[in-house]
Amino acid sequence: MVKRSLFTNERQLGSGLFKKLNGKAAIGAAFFSFGLLMAGSATAAAPTSGAVSLPVKVINGEAYVKATSLTAALGGTGTYDKASQTYKYTPAVVPSVIKQVAPSVVAIIGKPDANGGRFALAHGTGVIIKSDGLIVTNAHVVQDMTRIVVVTADGKEYEGTRKQIDVTSDLAFVQIKASGLKPAKFAASPLKVTVGEPAIAIGTPVSFSLRNTATVGVISGLNRSVSDDYNLLQTDAAINPGNSGGPLVNMKGEVVGINSMKFVDVDIDSMGFAIPADTVQYVLNQFAKYGKVMRPSLGLELEESWSAVVGLPTEEPMTVTAVVSAEAQAAGFKVGDQIYAVGGKQIATLVELSELLKSYLPGGKIAVTVLADGDLVSRQVVLAKSLSQ
Template identity: 35%
Template sequence: MSFDDFDKKPKSRFSGSWLASVVIAALVGSGTTVVLVPELIKSNIIKLPQVTQTWSNSGNPVSVTPVSVNTDIVKAVNKVKPAVLTVVNLQKVRGFFGSPEQEAGKGSGVLLDNQGHIVTNNHVVNGASDVQVVINNENVPAKVLGVDAFTDLAVLQVPADKVKDIQPVQLGDSNALQTGEPAIAIGNPLGEFDQTVTVGVISAKNRTIPLQDSKGQVIYEQTVLQTDAAINPGNSGGALINIAGQLVGINSAKIATQGVEGLGFAIPIDEAKPIIDQLITNHKVTRPALGVSIQGEVASIPASYKAGLPINYGVVVGDVASGSSAAKAGIKSGDILAKIDDTQINTFLDLRKYLFSKKPGDTVQMTLYRDNKPQTVKVQLGELQN
């Protein structure tokens, strides 16, 4: 069979006038379209892609259509990025010509409101003789309103007119975060790459990391969010945000050990906010105090030294400050503090963390052991002197 055999099929019963009608209708339609299309485009009813013409190596034109990407992550970043600022730590150095100030380091900070309040880490401004914040390429002097070493937080303030064109960050709910949801870190890594964005997930909640004083002694255990979004030196004090562009954490630390990747930490905003509020209002954080030093932990005492002691937990009281809450309650050196209210105390950090959940003036019940015998005392907590 050849292709010519198709011409031998019976002709359609429709007359040739049908085809002519179609052709005429098409021509009329095309004519109408030719008239209407320019007007539809001008009225933005029909949208055409923007086409950019470039030239290949061979000299032939190549059409490129740009792609507009506006994902939720991009929206969140654009919403928050202007509020993440560079914080400069200036310190005086001794020299032949007096004590000029030099830049000791840079970190990040987040604009909280239109009054110019900025939150950052305590270690970003620690030791500074002066602090500056880079706003629109201008180094603006900042006042350190207050710092808190126990949570590694600090609040600065710059003149309100310097931030009038910047939208402050919106606070989120860190307690509502779920492991695996997107986490976006914005900061100033290495003090050079301002408003750098890295993206990961919330790797875990309620982690704890030790905080040390200037002597290297652990003074507190900070509850943190863990994320695999890259956090590098200079990111400290920057923003960890959720997909809605809300601040859920203050970037604080990372584990920088060979072979370890993706272990960054941020202070949850729900824990940071009460501290921030106190630093803005009172310029310090008010915490309760018991008035004792701790010699050690019962669990680490050799068995020969605790014969007859019915428990293997608690902490051993060292010095008791004269006139302190502990002294007034009759607590003595050598007593073993085992419980506060119904909370068992295993370490000095357990004791401090429970006390810090209270306020000065609160009354707690303490279970202690003296001469291997239990007794309970009520203690009205005093105020910790920073």
């Protein structure tokens, strides 16, 4: 089984290697039913998902729902006709969502330098996050790219500059000199998505000439530990080399993830992964505030249990294999100690630890519950600066 990024290097692909894929998309109509609830809210049946709660105002026994609450919860659009005093709601369908999001998606290509061949190109995808031309993409797309060129959905071409890069999260930010661009709307943190809800991937698969390709699937899984860094979203929406850095979108037109990698094997189909929107926001906020990601560390090298490594549900602790920071040494950690909880939260995997430490900075203190010499004790440790970039 191979884990592969979605970054296309045309020097490797060459020409004539296109493979036809039979895609399929399901577009369903949404039906809404409103009822008066004791808690002062109403329920609406969301397309292909469970009911959602909406705030209501009760007047003379009737429940009234704000139109903006309806569209915010379920997507779609609504208009009020003053003459007829009617409100027309149009449910979100795949074409309308794509039309909404596509202007915020760009294609990124690395032109060869003076010594590069004419076809020595590599490309990926990006998402506009600010109207002045700030774009998020994958770190592996632009890390080694020279003479970055960004093409917007309307076909305009811009020179791009790497502004910030964070290899650990596989996120990078590229700046172009532009104004009036349409930023994508990212889902709020903490991210709320459901397995089975529709997901749309937009990007530049295989060839740069296939810009703005859209495919449809569902959110296949949450909190996937594909690496030792952060949780990922899993989707069966068709994503291919060149989709790296492109958006994974819900039916409200919100970016829920940045497509990053897929599993490739003759026996594996439709297993793509995306960096969740809240991780994107975390990295963006860190760069905005500190100019880099201030990632903390316990100052320990840890080994997961066998159960955790193979993916079994487990409460087994991680074992200290090395004490690498002076702060951890001062706290009394030794090789062989077993870590049960950090910050009052039980953890069993490196990804769980990475996710928990998003809320901390180097230099802060945190309590660690550890089994040492047969005793379960709590130690206060000063967080070190992570060596991860």
